[in-house]
């Protein structure tokens with residue numbers, strides 16, 4: 583991610599994707615933390631949503 587607007591966009595997943603409880607993105611750390619209910623949303627769906635926003639998911 584390149585700026586704080588990206589952070590806002592990524593954290594918006596919390597509202598956009600049902601099942602996502604918490605999305606916390608850090609511009610400084612270039613990383614994000616997602617807490618989700620796996621009975622409602624899969625990791626794959628989250629990855630896809632992030633991908634659609636134009637970001638690449640890298641596992642830590």
Ligand SMILES: [Cu+2]
Pocket residue numbers: 583584585586587588589
């Ligand atoms: Cu940006």
